[in-house]
Amino acid sequence: DLKPLLPALVDDTFLHRDAIRQDWGQTLTELVNERFMQPMQAWAKQHNTRFRIQGYGIPPATIGSNSFADLTEGEGWQWKTVRASRWASSANHLFGRNITSSETWTWLHSPSFRATPLDMKAEADLHFLQGINQIIGHGWPYTGEGIEYPGWRLYAAANFNEKNPWFIAMPEISKYLQRMSYLMRQGQPANDIAFYLPNSDAWAGFVSPKVHYMIEALKDRVGEHAVAQVLEAGFNLDFVDDDVLSKLGKIEGGALAMGTNRYKAIVLPNVEKMPMATLQKLDEFARAGGVVIAARNKPASLPGYKVTADERAQFKQLADQLFGGEKPRAHFVADDQQLGNKLAALTQPDVKLTPAVADLGFIHRRTPEADIYFLANSTNATQQVNAVFRVSAGRAEVWNPLNGSVIAFSVQVDEKGARVPLTLAPYESKVIVFSRRRLPEITIVKPQKPLLPLDISADWQVISDAKGTRRKFALLRSLSEDEATQFYSGTMSYEKEIKLPTYWSQTKRQVAIDFGTGQAVPVTPRKNGMRAWFDAPIRDAAVVYVNDQRAGSVWCAPFTLDITKFLKPGANRIRIVVGNTAINHLAGTKLPDYQEVHAKYGERFQPQDMENLQPLPSGLLGKIQLIAQ
Secondary structure: OOHHHHHHHOOOOOOOHHHHHHHHHHHHHHHHHHHHHHHHHHHHHHOOOOOEEOOOOOOOOOOHHHHHOOEEEEEOOOOOOOOHHHHHHHHHHHOOOOOOEEEEOEOOOOOOOOOOHHHHHHHHHHHHHOOOOEEEEOOOOOOOOOOOOOOOOOOOEOOOOOOOHHHHHHHHHHHHHHHHHHHOOOOEEOOOEEEEOOHHHHHHOOOOOOOOOHHHHHHHHHOOOHHHHHHHOOOOEEEEOHHHHHHHOEEEOOEEEEOOEEEOEEEEEOOOEOOHHHHHHHHHHHHOOOEEEEEOOOOOEOOOOOOOHHHHHHHHHHHHHHHOOOOOOOEEEOOHHHHHHHHHHHOOOOEEEEOOOOOEEEEEEEOOOEEEEEEEEOOOOOEEEEEEEOOOOOEEEEEOOOOOOEEEEEOEEEOOEEEEEEEEOOOOEEEEEEEOOOOOEOOOOOOOOOOOOEEOOOOEEEEOOOOOOEEEEOOOOOHHHOHHHOOOOOEEEEEEEEEOOHHHHHOOOOEEEEOOOOEEOOOOOOOOOOOOOEEOOEEOEEEEEEOOEEEEEEOOOOOEEEOHHHOOOOEEEEEEEEEOOOHHHHHOOOOOOOHHHHHHHOOOOOOOOOOOOOOOOOEEOOOOEEEEO
């Protein structure tokens, strides 16, 4: 009879409170598996489709619960903590599913219509760093015909459609996302660390009548440092739990094998309660030479109300053998902010950066032919580092994710790996590939005399309003500084004729148009969502035409575009079409009054951050140069 035990769910002074709550939480998970997850997967199979789920919330689904999904989907850009996007990719890695989708751009740079292509990339890159390879865009609201510009806005979302003038660059933005999504599906994930999620400790914290959000309970238990420590030490990780270890875990060749994944180490973050089978698996792994490392707490007890004294004694004996004595098989750090250093001392990092940059992330995938590394600078400052990749290949390739170009080069290799110097501009990403193939290496020819940049910042003809008014800008400035165009949202065309230096044409130099570097914006806390903390030199995207041919678009760092093949000796016509956001228009118009709607239907939503809108800088703002090399 369980009735005498039920007060434990609400009474913190009840004897055996944690054990009873643990059993209750575990029962809820078993019920969601039995009565929802399994029937849904069976129904999907019966109807020749797949069961996709964001499986981490209420009721309390676990990583193991996702064995009953066909596609686990995540959400959230927070890449250095226990969050849903990495949860989803971990589940799919463990259960042999190559595609992981995520709900992306929710609340991106609120208010609606404020988000720019740079904001989109900054968040998408954080999803890629978590193993996501299918972007589900949160923010493509439809607007019916006849609706006043800029149209309907979706609550908690940006607007990525033709109502935002920067949409002119959407072909290249989409190609970037498609290119990276495809590349991140090649081969297998190469994550070194199994990161144990303490389900039993989370369940033991459940208090009735609240049915807890499982991933939030785990996040609170793990704390804010452990995941970041692993990543910043030069490793990547997958979340695992007791169910996964029980069903999939094997010790093979000194590695912890789960499916196709081979982990060099397992991290136990603030773990107190653990099933005996899990502790035995960890002991087997440690005896085979694997790294077992606990942080803040060591496993100390078995979960559950019906655990016997003999079982407790057996658990304590094995835990003491694993973590105690003069030469313990497992390792322990009392301060989880020392976890990264300890981990790096016990096993070689996959990527080591000098100097260390906490917010320069990477993800590694491996095919039979190559090791593929995606790196992203998630900061608003340029980062220059020397990277050591744990590979033995002496040749590398840089794949440009913006245009798909490939450059091969030789690298220095020693016992620690391949050394590659890297420079990444704010929010820039790069792909480094170590491949068996041999491409011709790039040859840099030093010019006989300095090739000075050609400054073309002055004297542009600008068409900057809906009427097609043509004006001359002796010096570039924001259109929002002029009263006539202060509240203009749309495209603006910059036109001029330039003459190439004869020497450039004679020596067949590569020529790029450079728009400048932009300016970092101080990072401040946000209530919802994220943004790129950077003011670009283009507000907010530009399409470049050379001699009436579309050369491409510029919308993110490094804010340059190769235009060599479109140029001709002598005079050349340059036209740059720039699109801003719809915010300037909204700042100059009266916002909708929702009082009548609220009175009739209740306050179903709040217009996100629409108060006190001001016109934003628009157009070309930086120093524009042609650079030959």
